[in-house]
Amino acid sequence: MRGANGWLPRLFDIGLWLVVCAPPASAALRLDERDAVVAALAVPLLGGAVAFSRRRPLAALAAPVALSLTTDPEMLTPVYWAALALFGYLAGSRTVAVRPALWFCGTVAAAGLVLCAVVSSDLWGWPSMLLTLLIAVVLPWLLGRYRRQYADLMATGWRLAERMEHEQQAVADRTRIRERARIAGDMHDSLGHDLTLIAVQAGALEVDPTLDARQQAAVGELREAAGAATERLREIIGVLRADDEVPPRAPSEESAEAVVERARASGVDVTLERSGATDDPPPMVGLAVHRVLQESLTNAAKHAPGAGVRVRIARDGDALRLTVESDPAPAGRLPGVASGGSGLVGLDERVRLAGGTLRAEPTDDGGFAVTAELPAAGAAPRTAGPPRPTTSARELELARRRIRRRLLQAVVAPLAVLAGILLLMIPVSLVSSSLSVLDREVYAGLTAGEPRGAVESRLPRFTRDGPPDGAPAAPRGQECAYYSTGLMSSDGYRLCFADGRLVSKSVVGEGGDKNEGEGEGEGEGEGEGEGD
Template sequence: MRSVPGRLSRLFDLGLWLVVCAPPVTAAVSPHGREVMTAAVGVPLLGTAVALSRRWPLSALAVPVALSLTLDAQMSTPLYWTALVLFGYLAGRRMATARPALWFFAAVAVAGLPLCALVLHDLWGWPIQLLTLLLTVGLPWLLGRYRRQYAELVGTGWRLADRLEREQQAVADRARIRERARIAGDMHDSLGHDLTLIAVRAGALELDPKLDARQQAAIGELREAAGAATERLREIIGVLRTDDEQPPRVPSAENAEALVERVRSSGVTVTLERLGDTDDLPPMVGLAVHRVLQEALTNAAKHAPGTAVHVRLVRDGAILGLSVVNDPATVAPLPGVASGGSGLVGLDERVRLAGGTLRTGSTPEGGFEVVAELPLGGGATPRTATATRPTASVRELAHARRQVRRRLTQTVVVPLAVLAGILLLMIPISFISSSFSVLDRDRYEQLKVGDARGDMRSRLPAFTKDGPPDGAPPTPKGEDCVYYNTRTASADAYRLCFAHERLASKAIVRPCSFCVHVRSARGATPETARRR
């Protein structure tokens, strides 16, 4: 069973075929044989164009263009204007890219010049052809392109709305997961510090000569277990952390002296120097100081065991400076103590959130230092991190909007530019047409009434004058009159009138302000027709 969209598309194609075939079929009702032949050829070809219009819209557009050029090189016949408009619109609506259509239009425009010159023997037919092509094909095609871009914008909006709705449904779950990750990060910071101190104490007891071999082995196992527990904790927390995780903002209740004393009791030599009032600190600064000091002391115990660590906390006006420097390491790090390598990155983020700066690196003496500077002013603003890039949805919507604005501009500007180009093109065409439509006076005198038109073609110019001059007498009934210039850029013209493909009369038309003098081959004296 056929789907509803499939049936609707076939009904649409059938209606399109009936509409585009209506003008040639209507013309075929007339008694002239040419219109009957036109309908007999055009109706099946237009049916083929309708069949091709969905998959190959540009090929479908080429069918009425070819039919229109076959009937009239100027494309001025109205039999296929309806087909040109509709297939031009459908080509713009259904084509994904515009470049093939532009090449097609350019090819038709370029081919129109030799076609008008060879078939019509009149260069003025080319601007008429270009203007017809612009109005019947170019404008509908631009309108179809604009409608396509507008539909894409609407579709993009609906996709973004659907994506936003689905993302909102997951907001609660993501918030819970993020909060769990923050809690896990705090567990890593605090428990990792404690486990590291346990491993350091166990390492110091393992080397105590007062213990026997069994006790030392048990303490060694305790040290290795603490190191393994730290490694497992780091791996688990590393999986739970997210890229946009923010550190907790609740300050620790443990001050610097308590933290230093706890580390010192584990066997690490730590000295603390305070300068200025460093007790009453803002919550964010106090949290950052505690976190930097905790991580720096933990790293010193891990990577430089047995060395002295110097802590300096200085308040200078509205700036609090913290430096943690350890002496050069004399022994290798204790075995079994793991390092995640991301502690300093976390410290930099914590200090940034407090509005400060962090600097880490080796000292000239061979040790390692961690230096932080934190502002003490109320409401410290975090330093700007890497600029947030627009999301894919925002970029997609902005791109669609730019495309629609550009297509709307093209719909207005391109026809005006083409029209201006056609008007400018008339200047050289006027000069060329005037130059190649000059009939020599001697040849004019040699033309005799009654000569066959076919025999006269070799003696006539390649092109005719652009229409009759001002004040020319009306064309006699049943005759076909053409005009030739007497010389380049001259207002005078030769008029040759044919009846039944034979020269019926010839005359010289000279327009003036009040009259037109006509010298006719039918009489011996000039005939003067006064203009009222």
């Protein structure tokens, strides 16, 4: 691991240095004196840039940019293109923030404008410099940034996969715990119901006059033990109930008649009435009916032992109604079994999940009534609201948004820069045309044979962007400069130099013949005189 972390980066940096230094090193042997010195200095400078490229990627990119601008303000020197592309790619892959890169490119663009205006006196070189910056630096930077984003997305994906695996394991554990709690809850409901009926039967035997005192005391102890067992069962298993407990997936197969018959066999005076098609309710509704009926009979036996209970199950259209109404407890009967008071809360939640409502209230004659209204055709369970997305889902969505946004930036940014450069050419053209206008009187005062320095001292600082349309080719061996005849004119003045002197001047362009004719005497006379 030490070699992987230490030697491989060093070998990569050495290889990078050799690649970026090979073009300037070879160019130093065949360039003129000034460019050769710059190319020779580029070798150690690029070596320092490689050394700092991991900690300061943008500072490392500044080295080839400065070398390229020093050699040519338009950055059209192929010697440094490889260094620009490689350092631009590394800057994109090794930096996180975008703003420093934008400031860097903006500073380079401003420096290029100053150099084109002051050093080369050619404003038209600035759009060329911006295009070179876009192709050689910005596009590799975007490619490196995409590579980094892809690597970050892969790392995020693996982290999310690992987290989801842990979450799935946690969900499985919670599911097992909930299933155990559900089983415990069903045990509480069923066993509590049976223990309550046992206590009711024991209470009836306790007051049976045919039993002697010893037998009545034993039956009383049995009743008290059943009540205590019910209470302990509620305390132990009630702790296992989850707040978001869901009902079992299938209802009990025990019918309402079976529940009523079992309660009647235990000594509860209960009657059952059915009205309408109530035999085949939906699973969730059937489960709710079973639980409400069982719990209501249990509560009646607990709180009003010996009282009569009436059960009515009726269907009215799409509504199924279950009513369990108990009479007041007879006077002189033994007290019922203590209750924890959570039975009705559980029933209300059970009915709510089935899409119905539960109402429990005392009656006018002192009894108690429990009424459950449920959808006969079944309904979707009511929930508190849509489930909240998990942390992994939120992070995945954020990662997708970032990738889409950055991909859009990677496509739109170069196009926007290119459109900006094309728009810049309009004001550059106007400024260049206005600053390259040669006064007619100055042009008329130029004489062939004058030294170039004396001629250029009277000329505008900026030249036209190339010859006008229709201009003839420059004479062989002569270096020609073109100036505008007016702000919106399509013609231009051509001044040609050779051996450091002005050798000819002319008006060129589509209307050049006419202009040449207007100044023919002076222009041709001077040319012929110098020629003789």
